[in-house]
Amino acid sequence: MVSPRRRLVAGNWKMNGSFAHLGAYMDALVQRLTGAEAACDVMICPPHPLVSLAVTATEACAERCQPIAVAGQDCHGQDQGAHTGDVAAGLLAELGAKAVIVGHSERRTDHGEDDATVAAKAAAAHRAGLTAIVCVGEALAVREAGDHEATVCAQLAASLPDGATPANTVVAYEPIWAIGTGRVAEVGDIAPMHQALRRTLEARLGAGAAALRLLYGGSVKPGNAAEIAAVDGVDGLLVGGASLKADDFDAILDAYRR
């Protein structure tokens, strides 16, 4: 049965990009999307200093192609305060962002963020009117030990704040061993995990869980996007490195043009 959930493809630029890159990228992406709409929501997540310019660029082309939403890559769990270097979800919303990634494994590793911190960040996103893209995923050792489903499902349950709904939350399953490594999870890795995560969402959110989108991320490229997009239970893709080139990102969107 075809899922009723609207697919989402989001490009996470991580700590890459520049003002010059953004301008050229938007020109190229809009050119490719014009007259070639993909049957999915499209989102880019540039570094925070580029969010405002990205919003301006997407608004300028709104009449030429399908909407391109802009998202932040992180926010603080509090609405404001003495947190040097952090970014408030409300400010991202004020800049025109529609969503923010929270709990990416690189944040969890680089900044020691635990599930409670991620849940607080997602709640802050919700208060600001943003969609929280909550990331979860296991390390290689956890998978090799066979504990991956229990680990990631527990991670998801603890990373979702009260008040999470399909309207304000997206979940991204990103096995850490597949991020930026070129090592792609097999269909046989992805499908069972997505089924387990769906059960976790149902236990947590009840009937509302059915509409919540569950993305896959980890070395998604033009060459494997269609196969991954076709996996039962995958409602879209969170793309890192391959989203940095407009051509490659557009080729990944082809997965939703067939």
Ligand SMILES: O=C[C@H](O)COP(=O)(O)O
């Ligand atoms: O947020 C994106 C993921 O970390 C995937 O990154 P990647 O496509 O470079 O493996």
